[in-house]
Structure formats: structure tokens, C-alpha cells
Amino acid sequence: MKYPYRLSFKKTLEIREDGPDLLIMRSSGSALRMKNPSPGVRELLNTLHGTQQTEDGLCNLFTAREGAFQTAKFWYYLEQFEDKGFLSRGVILDDHCGCTLIPVSSGFKFTEVAIAPDKKFVLSRFAYCRNHDGRMVIESPLGHAKLEIGSKGAALMAELATATSIFGISQKFKWGKAEIHAFFTLLLNMKALEARPMDEADGAQKTALAQWDFHDLLFHTRSRAGRHNTPMGGTFRFLEKIDPLPALKPKMPGKRIVLFKPDIEMLIKEDLPFTQVLETRQSIREYSQNWQTPLTIDQVGEFLFRSARVKSIHDPDPKRGSYYQSTTRPSPGSGAMHGLELYPLINECDGIDPGLYHYDPMDHELCLVSGPTKHTEKLLDQACMASALQYEPGLLFLLTARFQRTSWKYESIAYSVMLKDLGALYQTLYLVATAMGLAPCAIGAGDSDLFASAAGLAYYVETTIGEFLLGSRGA
Ligand SMILES: Cc1cc2nc3c(=O)[nH]c(=O)nc-3n(C[C@H](O)[C@H](O)[C@H](O)COP(=O)(O)O)c2cc1C
Numbered sequence: 001m002k003y004p005y006r007l008s009f010k011k012t013l014e015i016r017e018d019g020p021d022l023l024i025m026r027s028s029g030s031a032l033r034m035k036n037p038s039p040g041v042r043e044l045l046n047t048l049h050g051t052q053q054t055e056d057g058l059c060n061l062f063t064a065r066e067g068a069f070q071t072a073k074f075w076y077y078l079e080q081f082e083d084k085g086f087l088s089r090g091v092i093l094d095d096h097c098g099c100t101l102i103p104v105s106s107g108f109k110f111t112e113v114a115i116a117p118d119k120k121f122v123l124s125r126f127a128y129c130r131n132h133d134g135r136m137v138i139e140s141p142l143g144h145a146k147l148e149i150g151s152k153g154a155a156l157m158a159e160l161a162t163a164t165s166i167f168g169i170s171q172k173f174k175w176g177k178a179e180i181h182a183f184f185t186l187l188l189n190m191k192a193l194e195a196r197p198m199d200e201a202d203g204a205q206k207t208a209l210a211q212w213d214f215h216d217l218l219f220h221t222r223s224r225a226g227r228h229n230t231p232m233g234g235t236f237r238f239l240e241k242i243d244p245l246p247a248l249k250p251k252m253p254g255k256r257i258v259l260f261k262p263d264i265e266m267l268i269k270e271d272l273p274f275t276q277v278l279e280t281r282q283s284i285r286e287y288s289q290n291w292q293t294p295l296t297i298d299q300v301g302e303f304l305f306r307s308a309r310v311k312s313i314h315d316p317d318p319k320r321g322s323y324y325q326s327t328t329r330p331s332p333g334s335g336a337m338h339g340l341e342l343y344p345l346i347n348e349c350d351g352i353d354p355g356l357y358h359y360d361p362m363d364h365e366l367c368l369v370s371g372p373t374k375h376t377e378k379l380l381d382q383a384c385m386a387s388a389l390q391y392e393p394g395l396l397f398l399l400t401a402r403f404q405r406t407s408w409k410y411e412s413i414a415y416s417v418m419l420k421d422l423g424a425l426y427q428t429l430y431l432v433a434t435a436m437g438l439a440p441c442a443i444g445a446g447d448s449d450l451f452a453s454a455a456g457l458a459y460y461v462e463t464t465i466g467e468f469l470l471g472s473r474g475a
Contacts, residue, residue, distance in 0.1 A: 003178055003182040003185070004055070005090060005091065005182065006052035006089070006092065007058065007087050008100075009048045009087065009088070010027055010085075010086060010088050010102050012028065013027040013086050014026045014027065015045060021035055021036045027086055028105055029229075030106040032084050038066060040061075040073070041062075044074070044078075058074070059074050062074040085103035085107075085108050088103075089110065091182040091183050092179065093156070099147050099152075100147070101145050102145060102147070103144060103145045104146055104229045105227055105228065110189055115184055118165050120163040120164060120168075120196040121160065121164065122162060122193070123157065123161055123192060123194075124142060124192050127192035128214075135148050136154060141221040143189070143190035147186055147187065147190055147192070156173070156183060160187075219416070224413075228412070232412040234409050235409075237411055239323055242404075245339075245408065247310075247326060247327045247338065248361070249341055249402060251360065252358050252367045252369060254357075254370075257368075259301030259364050259366060260301030260302060261364060262302040272435050277431055282434075283442065284473065285387050285439070286390070286439070288473055293472050294350050295349045295395055295438070296351055297350060304361075304364070305364055306435075306436075307425075307429050307432040308331070308359060309330070309361050309362075310329055310338075311327070311328045312327065324408070326338075330428050331428040334410070334421055335406075340400065340401055340422060340425060340465075341399070341400045341402060341462070342397055342399060343397065343398040343455060344366065344395055345357075345380065345396040345397070347396065349395060353371070354371070355368055355370060356369040356455060357369060375454035379446070379450060382447060383467055383469060386444065386445060394472055396470075398455075398464050399422060399425065399466040401422075403460065403461065406418050422466045425466075426442045426466065433470060438471065441468070442467075443469060446467045447464075448463040448464045449463075452464075
């Protein structure tokens, strides 16, 4: 028998009148326009908007208004709401609603499934539980819907940490098999359950999914459109609530070193041709014979000027839709925000004492953050291990993000945008190093906690998202 799910509209569904005879419904990227909705349709909308009701209950309300012969019209409208992803489905596990399935994208389609009572299932490793606006929700990057649960639903979820069946659950709890079947159906619809043994259709995906980490797939799905209904992109959600961070990190207090500026006009005429730079660019992990030719202060100056300086700075101009200060630099940066900072950790350089520095891209100066410490020594060791270096590099760039610079503007995609900015910066650093005959190498993983301690920074405000080695290739 078909389970009587309690249907209602999603809370995020907007319904508005547009003139005397037009009604517009909108949610998660899909919309429905209704001309002259009849009294039965209005009754249907009102009921679904505020309460949970079974299909039969809704049909009775509708036909009471429109006449018993109008059931086809009722099913037509219900199907429209379903297709647009407007409907939530609830299952009552006790005397109150146990859980509600809510579509989060127009890609969601509910399907009834026949589940044998002894067939076993386990909670997918991609499913997770969190507090969302005061409600406990189960979500998964595999699905297009989320499930709101109460304490009964939570107890059931806990059982699903190991493989169990409808029969197994019904032995343990007092709920009816029909309710447990309906609960399993909702979880299957949001792809939070895996059959044990695995179904053939799931088996085909197994190899691909096995190579996704839980957090990587979640990050991917939440920073791209398609599987969530949260606002995305440049939404400026903190405008007029929190001031944006300035384009330039406030000056740090340490001793400053003025750097050499190369003659860009001369380089435009005399530098290696672009194609030669591009074709010869490579990661180089071997340096001039054990430091007989270290990097020089002028090379560091030239390298930073060509790859990371501020070329121009622009004040906000709200009348023209520009709400924050921006800069242009040699690398592209999303929204011209340039929330990345460079911290050269000097190990061996002719003209600069060893230590951790911050690069001031506006004044083209280094500012001393700290001399060599246990922390900076460890940062160098880790970079050497990550790139299997025989000798320590002359310079390790620690590349940080001032996180709130970007997340003030961008929603849902802020961190992915920072990583994309970092990729663009990596390439610029590679190309400039190649043009200068130096030895560059990007590093894929580093310890952001260690760096925050080394530089005395607050982890959630600013820390490393990348590292880059630079050395001398000698003569
Ligand atoms: C994002 C990124 C991370 C990298 N991480 C490392 C690393 O941790 N260790 C390393 O030795 N090389 C690292 N590399 C360098 C790559 O190994 C190198 O680019 C690749 O082998 C191709 O060689 P090529 O750069 O000489 O063309 C990284 C490169 C990029 C772009």
C-alpha cells in the first residue's frame, strides 16, 4: 500500500500575487506562473503553505471546492508542484512528525521504492548531520534533497551506522514497518543510504566515488551550483553590516627593508620572449651547488615586483556598484579583491637576514615578522619533505588568505575562489622565476596552524593556503 506522506510546501517557497489574476511561485531556481487560480487551487496553496497534509486529504479539500469530477485537475497541479521541487514530504514516526524530506534543487525527483523488509542498508559515508537554523538536518553531497529529523529520526539514523534492515529496526523500536519503510524511502531518495551488499547500479559508481574524500565532494558540490539552494556568488551579504577589509593588509610593526625595483620598460624590450618562458617553465628542486650562489636581495626585489606588487589601487564607488577598495596586480584576482598575502621565509639570501617577512605589495618593502624560530625551522623542513629536496631552499613563500576579504563579497564559493586566485598566483610566480633564471616549485600541502603560530596570526582570520619554493640555479 502507498504510504500517506504528509505533503507541504518548502519553507523557502515564495508565493506572490502579480496583479489581479496572476500568481507566481518561486523556489530553488524554478518558478511557476498561474493565471486566474480557481478557489480549489487557492485552497490547495493555502493548505500546503501552512500545514502538512496527505495526498488524499488534499484531494478531498480540492474536490470539496471544485466538485468530485475534478480529481484529474488536482493531480495535474500536484504533479506541477512536484516537478518544480516545491513539495516536502513528511513521515510520522510517532504521534508527531518524525522527519521531512526537502528538495534543495530542481534536479530532485521523488520515486517510490519497494524495499524487502530483510534487505540491509547502511548510512552513506557522505551523509552528515548538522544544526541548520535550529533544526537537525541530514545532508549529503550525493543527493538533491535534505532531511529534517527529530529525536526519533536521529535514533534511527544512529542505528544505520551499521547495516540494518526495516525488519531489524522494527524489532528494536516500536514504529510500524510502513513508517520505517517510508523513512528508508526518504533516505534513499536523498542518496543517504547504501544497500548491503551493494546494488549493481551503485557498484558501477563505486570506483569513482571511492576516490572522493567526503570533505572534497562536499566542498565541490557546495561551491558549484546544482546540488544546493543556498545563495551563491557575489551576494555582498555583509554589506552595511560589517566593513569590508581594506585592499592592503594594515602595515605590520617590524623592521622594514626597501626592495629593488626593476625597470619594467626595459624588461618589456629585452626580457626573454613569452613563448620561451612558457616553454621552458618547469619545477626545479635542485639549487646551485649547496649554496655557493645564494639568491640576492635584488633578485628577491625583482621577483616580487614583477609577480606580486600593487600596480594601481581604486577606492570604492557605490554609485557604480563598486563597494570595496580594489587593486590591480600582475596576477588576475577574483573581483580585483586580491585577498592573498606573501610571506617570504628567508633561509639564505645575500643581503637579507634569515627570518620570516611580510611583503608589502604597495610600498614594495619587506617587513620583519620574526627571526628564525623553531616554528620557521619546521616550516622549512616540511617544505623540503613535500618536495623531496636535498638542500634547503633559499626562500620559502608562505601564501596566506585574508579570508574575510573574499567572504565579505562571495557566498558559498569564497574558499574555492581563494584557491583559484592562488592557482593564478602560482603560475605568475613560476613564469617570473623562469624569466629570471631562478628555481621555482609550488608545494601542494602545508601546515596552516604552524604558520599561524609562526606569524602570530589568528587562524580564522588569516593563514596559509599555499607554499612556493624559490632558489638559485647558480651560474
Ligand atoms: C598546485 C600545485 C602543487 C604542487 N605541489 C608540489 C609539491 O608538494 N611538491 C613538489 O615537489 N612539487 C609540487 N608541485 C609541482 C608539480 O609536481 C609539477 O608542476 C609537476 O610535476 C609538473 O612539472 P613541471 O612543473 O616541471 O612542469 C606542485 C604544483 C602545483 C601546480
